[in-house]
Amino acid sequence: MNYKAFATANVFLFALVLSAGTAAAQTAAPAVTEDFKPSSLNQPGQQYPQVNSQGYARFRIAAPDAKSVAVTLGLGGSGGTILTKAADGTWTGTTAGPLDEGFHYYHLKMDGGVFNDPGATDYYGSVRWESGIEIPAHDQDFYALKNVPHGHVQQILFSSPSTNSQRRAFVYTPPGYDKNQSARYPVLYLQHGWGEDETAWSNQGHANLIMDNLIAAGKAKPFIIVMTYGMTNDAKIGHMDSFDIHPFQTVLVNELIPYVDAHFRTLADQPHRAMAGLSMGGFETKLITFANLDTFSRIALLSGGTISMDDVNKAPGFREKVKLVFVSFGSRELQGGRAMFGGDPKVNADGLTKAGIKNVFYVSPNTAHEFLSWRRSLHELAPVLFKD
Amino acid sequence: MNYKAFATANVFLFALVLSAGTAAAQTAAPAVTEDFKPSSLNQPGQQYPQVNSQGYARFRIAAPDAKSVAVTLGLGGSGGTILTKAADGTWTGTTAGPLDEGFHYYHLKMDGGVFNDPGATDYYGSVRWESGIEIPAHDQDFYALKNVPHGHVQQILFSSPSTNSQRRAFVYTPPGYDKNQSARYPVLYLQHGWGEDETAWSNQGHANLIMDNLIAAGKAKPFIIVMTYGMTNDAKIGHMDSFDIHPFQTVLVNELIPYVDAHFRTLADQPHRAMAGLSMGGFETKLITFANLDTFSRIALLSGGTISMDDVNKAPGFREKVKLVFVSFGSRELQGGRAMFGGDPKVNADGLTKAGIKNVFYVSPNTAHEFLSWRRSLHELAPVLFKD
Numbered sequence: 092m093n094y095k096a097f098a099t100a101n102v103f104l105f106a107l108v109l110s111a112g113t114a115a116a117q118t119a120a121p122a123v124t125e126d127f128k129p130s131s132l133n134q135p136g137q138q139y140p141q142v143n144s145q146g147y148a149r150f151r152i153a154a155p156d157a158k159s160v161a162v163t164l165g166l167g168g169s170g171g172t173i174l175t176k177a178a179d180g181t182w183t184g185t186t187a188g189p190l191d192e193g194f195h196y197y198h199l200k201m202d203g204g205v206f207n208d209p210g211a212t213d214y215y216g217s218v219r220w221e222s223g224i225e226i227p228a229h230d231q232d233f234y235a236l237k238n239v240p241h242g243h244v245q246q247i248l249f250s251s252p253s254t255n256s257q258r259r260a261f262v263y264t265p266p267g268y269d270k271n272q273s274a275r276y277p278v279l280y281l282q283h284g285w286g287e288d289e290t291a292w293s294n295q296g297h298a299n300l301i302m303d304n305l306i307a308a309g310k311a312k313p314f315i316i317v318m319t320y321g322m323t324n325d326a327k328i329g330h331m332d333s334f335d336i337h338p339f340q341t342v343l344v345n346e347l348i349p350y351v352d353a354h355f356r357t358l359a360d361q362p363h364r365a366m367a368g369l370s371m372g373g374f375e376t377k378l379i380t381f382a383n384l385d386t387f388s389r390i391a392l393l394s395g396g397t398i399s400m401d402d403v404n405k406a407p408g409f410r411e412k413v414k415l416v417f418v419s420f421g422s423r424e425l426q427g428g429r430a431m432f433g434g435d436p437k438v439n440a441d442g443l444t445k446a447g448i449k450n451v452f453y454v455s456p457n458t459a460h461e462f463l464s465w466r467r468s469l470h471e472l473a474p475v476l477f478k479d
Numbered sequence: 480m481n482y483k484a485f486a487t488a489n490v491f492l493f494a495l496v497l498s499a500g501t502a503a504a505q506t507a508a509p510a511v512t513e514d515f516k517p518s519s520l521n522q523p524g525q526q527y528p529q530v531n532s533q534g535y536a537r538f539r540i541a542a543p544d545a546k547s548v549a550v551t552l553g554l555g556g557s558g559g560t561i562l563t564k565a566a567d568g569t570w571t572g573t574t575a576g577p578l579d580e581g582f583h584y585y586h587l588k589m590d591g592g593v594f595n596d597p598g599a600t601d602y603y604g605s606v607r608w609e610s611g612i613e614i615p616a617h618d619q620d621f622y623a624l625k626n627v628p629h630g631h632v633q634q635i636l637f638s639s640p641s642t643n644s645q646r647r648a649f650v651y652t653p654p655g656y657d658k659n660q661s662a663r664y665p666v667l668y669l670q671h672g673w674g675e676d677e678t679a680w681s682n683q684g685h686a687n688l689i690m691d692n693l694i695a696a697g698k699a700k701p702f703i704i705v706m707t708y709g710m711t712n713d714a715k716i717g718h719m720d721s722f723d724i725h726p727f728q729t730v731l732v733n734e735l736i737p738y739v740d741a742h743f744r745t746l747a748d749q750p751h752r753a754m755a756g757l758s759m760g761g762f763e764t765k766l767i768t769f770a771n772l773d774t775f776s777r778i779a780l781l782s783g784g785t786i787s788m789d790d791v792n793k794a795p796g797f798r799e800k801v802k803l804v805f806v807s808f809g810s811r812e813l814q815g816g817r818a819m820f821g822g823d824p825k826v827n828a829d830g831l832t833k834a835g836i837k838n839v840f841y842v843s844p845n846t847a848h849e850f851l852s853w854r855r856s857l858h859e860l861a862p863v864l865f866k867d
Binding site: 134135136152153154155156157158159180201202203204205206207209212213218219220236237238241243244245246247248249250257262269270272293299353354355 | 522523524540541542543544545546547568589590591592593594595597600601606607608624625626629631632633634635636637638645650657658660681687741742743
């Protein structure tokens, strides 16, 4: 188990490097349109970073005495965007090409150190708080903050004897939860990726807004979402070489689920309990659900592996107990139709379909291993998740 | 109203500068004990900033090519702590004296620009996300994360027609709220200070942990706390010169309170509704409660002004309707017993007492205009707030 986890985990890191590039690598860069506006994620009143209608990003940093300033965004896998100094002491640079639509992490490389952009808001990724920028997506309406009834995102602190700590999770309760005091709801346990934490799915993922909008449109039935921290090997934080699923599985299955079922009006049984995760969280989802088929009936892997008939055949009871398999990727993650690892996801999905196992395979157009792929995946998943 | 608001608001800024110093300004600095440990607020795995047992802070920044690095903490009102460069390219500096116990905001001045410390976690203050450091307080147990039943902190999004926006608030629901489905609770509306936002009271204030611990010890009865953004003049963010209480009063009284009463099991009447605020939030609390004595029965100003018999005599109905006045300051804010503004708070408190108006005057020992004063103030306030 440990060796396999190690090997697979390294693939996640590799995939991150591979796919965090820009569209510019594939196509000639068009002329830059001078209609830059402040990124929607900027701190209050901050003019930079900016984004234009083509998806270029422009950065400006005030540091008159700096020797060098660069931004780790803009050229796939290489040196990023080099900023140049103007007479007023500010450093400015524009990406060499448009970025993918959606959310991107980045930071500054300045005078040999790593800093965040003082204009941007930070998001937890790469085991640190990183600057974030948002390229408006053509389909951004589905995760927009609208005048519809909103669910609540509750920070809970639950006791974890296995780790001797009080641990944090966030619980999305759908609109109507407070008023319908007799209603009970299914639950999705939803995991972040490597280097992220329990804040990711609501902060950069907008999971709550995606659900609010789907429910308001009558496209999804309300359910509860629980998001907690999945990198339980705290001693080796930032490293995957000691990865073992058991500490997190114990926290999730033996400690968090009982807390949630005791404190929220859940439908506390296997048919109404799902698990999903992105990237490393998908890897965790597969390990934990396969080992706990009496606990979970629905499994979703977002850019985090795939499920083959080989997997199914090795898991006694899978065919009877699992009601839905959902697998998704960003299109840029699929090189000529091949998955990053775990076999060709489309071939595997077709195999499940032929065997009569209900499943959905979704590919997010023109996105990579990044949050717009996962926002869209949740948007596709939610309407079908608890539909039997 | 506007002119008065402007003048008073400037006093808040002045007070911040005055009182954000170190104890070193008053006393000779002792020899530095070399028992520095990473600050409890550091990002995962980060060794710096560090704090020693005397309350000194030490900073280290990796930026080999920087020309200058300083930290805005360490000397009252002056240049802060200048970092010096070692052979390995890191910059290190230790404050000239011990800092007050508790939480402090700071940032880096580096090569002529303003950046956050990449080792620290950020907290919203000064109308931006700032680095935070925690000097362990001798009484830190009252806001520690312990193995006791925990309340939840719920992010809510409520519709605000007056500002044409969906606005955010956080709602603390006490332990037992989910299980006691018929219980109803009093509500405290609790405001942050200038430049902070609705995250401040739970992130840097630990309001939820203070309540959890008090309730577990049987020292306070459970109530709900609602925290929202009080700088509603977004157009002039960062400036107080257009401050007008009415936009925020409308959001709070006409929009947020009805939302909370509709979505939470509140005791939705004047006797069970309180308002408190720190610094500018105290100023807002005084204005809003005095104008809405049929809505609020309990008023608490934390480093945010005082209430005199002059105020009471100008407010018809105050004596009958107000059940508690709470006024607090950090001891370093009181220069020779004088308040920063609004008259001597002790004299004013004595005046209320003589007139038979129930009130509490609390001074936090050896703290200034900073969060340990306000954590302690909430800890003093909660047990008496809804005790008639």
